[in-house]
Amino acid sequence: xxxxxxxxxxxxxxxxxxxxxxxxxxxxxxxxxxxxxxxxxxxxxxxxxxxxxxxxxxxxxxxxxxxxxxxxxxxxxxxxxxxxxxxxxxxxxxxxxxxxxxxxxxxxxxxxxxxxxxxxxxxxxxxxxxxxxxxxxxxxxxxxxxxxxxxxxxxxxxxxxxxxxxxxxxxxxxxxx
Numbered sequence: 001x002x003x004x005x006x007x008x009x010x011x012x013x014x015x016x017x018x019x020x021x022x023x024x025x026x027x028x029x030x031x032x033x034x035x036x037x038x039x040x041x042x043x044x045x046x047x048x049x050x051x052x053x054x055x056x057x058x059x060x061x062x063x064x065x066x067x068x069x070x071x072x073x074x075x076x077x078x079x080x081x082x083x084x085x086x087x088x089x090x091x092x093x094x095x096x097x098x099x100x101x102x103x104x105x106x107x108x109x110x111x112x113x114x115x116x117x118x119x120x121x122x123x124x125x126x127x128x129x130x131x132x133x134x135x136x137x138x139x140x141x142x143x144x145x146x147x148x149x150x151x152x153x154x155x156x157x158x159x160x161x162x163x164x165x166x167x168x169x170x171x172x173x174x175x176x177x
Contacts, residue, residue, distance in 0.1 A: 030108030034162075038113055038155055039101050041065055041162045046119050047097045049076065050146065053085060054092040054124065066164045067156065074167070086144040089136065092126035095146070102150075111157040112165075118173045121146035148173035 045065025051057050053076055062071050071077060079085040098120045106113030126143045128136060150170040155162050 027108050031106070034106045034108065034113065035104055037162055038104055038106065038115060041155065041164065042101060042115065042117055042153065043099045045164055046099050046117070049074075050095065050097055050119075050121060053077065053080060054087045054090075054095060054126075054146075056080075056088070067158075067166075070164060070166055075169075087126075089132040090126045090128055090143050092124060092143065094125040095121050096123040097121050106155075113155040113157075113162070115153045115155065116150065116170070117153055118148070118150045120148040120173055 045062070048057075048061055048065060052059055052062060059071065059077065059080070062077075066074075100118045100120075102116045102118060104113060104115040124143045124146065128141045133141070150173050152168045152170055153164060154166040156165045157163075
């Protein structure tokens with residue numbers, strides 16, 4: 001009886017340890033999968049947002065990445081609707097978009113995630129449109145800089161796909177901070 005009890009206890013402890021290790025591996029896998037998906041949504045969505053503002057692309061493409069309620073209240077996108085877009089006088093041919101995800105958290109079983117990102121566009125290729133050259137002083141022919149910024153982002157998973165639900169401006173991006 002003593003040996004049977006020891007055998008059962010030995011098997012039970014090994015099964016408990018194995019179950020705990022497999023559970024942690026599963027949680028790590030789903031966390032990593034969510035982190036990769038979220039990074040891609042953030043990178044592509046923020047690049048599409050910049051492209052919509054600078055190059056005049058259709059805002060309808062943004063619905064792949066952003067919740068419709070956020071698109072309607074985004075300050076950067078509102079410059080298109082209010083005709084205060086500083087890039088409308090320019091023909092933008094390309095830009096260097098950089099996004100860094102500083103922090104992200106999402107439980108594997110949860111449908112919301114939080115992230116802190118920094119967005120920079122260090123180079124914008126473009127030139128002023130011909131119709132604005134006559135009325136704009138030559139000192140203002142340079143393409144305006146994109147404001148580098150840090151954001152707190154809330155994402156939600158809807159129908160298996162992540163969408164940016166809200167972005168809060170934290171402050172300007174400062175290298176080395």
